[in-house]
Amino acid sequence: MPDIFKLFRDNLQRYRFRLVLITACFWTLVDMLFLVMTFDDIFIPKIAPHLVDPGLLLWRTVVVFFLSFATAYLMVYKLRNIYFSKGFFVRFIYRSLLILGFVLIYCLLIGTIHLMYNDQENLFNAVPAAVMIMFRTNWFIIKLVFWLIVYFGTLVMYEVYEKYAPGTFFRILTGRYRTPQQENRIVMFIDLKDSTPIAEKLGHEAYFHFIRDFILDLSTALVENRGIIYQYVGDEIVVSWTTNPKNVKRCIRSLVEARRLVQKDGDHYRREYGINPEFRCGIHTGMVTIGEIGLVKKDLAMSGDTMNTAARIRSACNDFNEKFLLSEDFLKLSDLKDFQVKFLGNVELKGKSAEIKLYALQV
Numbered sequence: 001m002p003d004i005f006k007l008f009r010d011n012l013q014r015y016r017f018r019l020v021l022i023t024a025c026f027w028t029l030v031d032m033l034f035l036v037m038t039f040d041d042i043f044i045p046k047i048a049p050h051l052v053d054p055g056l057l058l059w060r061t062v063v064v065f066f067l068s069f070a071t072a073y074l075m076v077y078k079l080r081n082i083y084f085s086k087g088f089f090v091r092f093i094y095r096s097l098l099i100l101g102f103v104l105i106y107c108l109l110i111g112t113i114h115l116m117y118n119d120q121e122n123l124f125n126a127v128p129a130a131v132m133i134m135f136r137t138n139w140f141i142i143k144l145v146f147w148l149i150v151y152f153g154t155l156v157m158y159e160v161y162e163k164y165a166p167g168t169f170f171r172i173l174t175g176r177y178r179t180p181q182q183e184n185r186i187v188m189f190i191d192l193k194d195s196t197p198i199a200e201k202l203g204h205e206a207y208f209h210f211i212r213d214f215i216l217d218l219s220t221a222l223v224e225n226r227g228i229i230y231q232y233v234g235d236e237i238v239v240s241w242t243t244n245p246k247n248v249k250r251c252i253r254s255l256v257e258a259r260r261l262v263q264k265d266g267d268h269y270r271r272e273y274g275i276n277p278e279f280r281c282g283i284h285t286g287m288v289t290i291g292e293i294g295l296v297k298k299d300l301a302m303s304g305d306t307m308n309t310a311a312r313i314r315s316a317c318n319d320f321n322e323k324f325l326l327s328e329d330f331l332k333l334s335d336l337k338d339f340q341v342k343f344l345g346n347v348e349l350k351g352k353s354a355e356i357k358l359y360a361l362q363v
Contacts, residue, residue: 015223016076019161023072023154028065030150032057056117063109071102075158099151103144107134172292177300180291184243186251186330187288187306188227189314190218190258190281192235193323198275210273211235217265218279221258225250230302240302243285248333251283255324255363282313284327312349313358320344320360328357339363 079094111130115121121129134140161169171177192198192214199207211234218237222229226247227239239254241247262269262277269275286306293301313325322344326334331341340362346355 019158020069020072020076023075024065024069026154027068027072027150028061031064032061034146035060056114059113059117060110063113064106067102067106067109071098074098075154095151095155099148100144102151103140103147104134106147107140107143172300177290177292180289182287183290184286185288185302185306186241186243186247186283186285187302187310188237188239188251188254188281188283189310190237190239190279191314193278193280193317195235198277202273202275206273210269210275210277213265213268213272214262214277214279217261218258221261222254224257225254227251227254230300238302238307240288243333245333248330249335252334252336252339252361255281255361259363278323280314280317280323280325282310282315282317282325282327283330284310284313285330285333309349309352309356312352313356316347316349316358320358322360324361324363326359326361328359331359336361 075098079098108127108130111133112123112126115126115129116123119126119129163169192211198210202210214235215232215237219229222237222239227241227250230238230240241251258279262279266276269277284306286304286309288302288304288306290300290302292298309327313327317323317325325344326341342360342362344358344360347358348355
């Protein structure tokens, strides 16, 4: 039996569900605003719109909401892999069929409801009458054009929304980072182990597909544990959390989950690429400066000694032949009684004047 509560336990699933819910509410609101502002609807009496039955409007709102929810669910959950893996023409066909189906069902349901309320038709008479109105007037064409604009506008918003990590987009929209902010963050630099020989073995194109699969596994684990992905650089991910006890635990859990997902997909990596991928990471905590940069292409930038130190800790993984290294500042905040932690000593990191105490984490 499927776990129906998994949707609300996993942060990634909650993020997608929230996206579906926002889309459904937005489409419903757009439909009602268009109706109220113009009354340009074949079923609404233009001479007396105030006489429209409130019950009718309620039914219309409910129908539009659930139809929008179902369409958004298909967009976010079911068709993402098709959009991601297929060519432009196939994606265009799927998207066109989806919005065409939405408008057909929308017009049929809305027409039926209005005929049942306004003309007191029963269901069996209202349905064929609604079909006749759809195709004997320009109402269907008007609605198709209207919803095409809304639909493709929504796709653009999805792309913009997913440009940033969950929760970051609205902070940027409200202008929080136009003035640089000082924040205490946990910072993790994580990348593929032995990336150079793997790239030489696979070649450019195969290596790109390999990295895309590998980054997907890591990103899933990080987002499910509420990590805010700062950037992707080749095979490297830079991710952060606001420093607090819960996020310290989430940071460690993300490592465990990332390793589990990579191992779970081990057969895929061996079959497709002949590789057993492993990753390494460095974790540090401290103050960082976050703000918007750029003119034509704006983005968020994180800077400060904490970022530099975390990157150097990750680089030290090769020196100690360890996969996961922690700074003492992060270790002091952690409860790692269920893990093995090995003290590596006072280490002089490249580019740093002062030594730092490093620890190896066994996951």
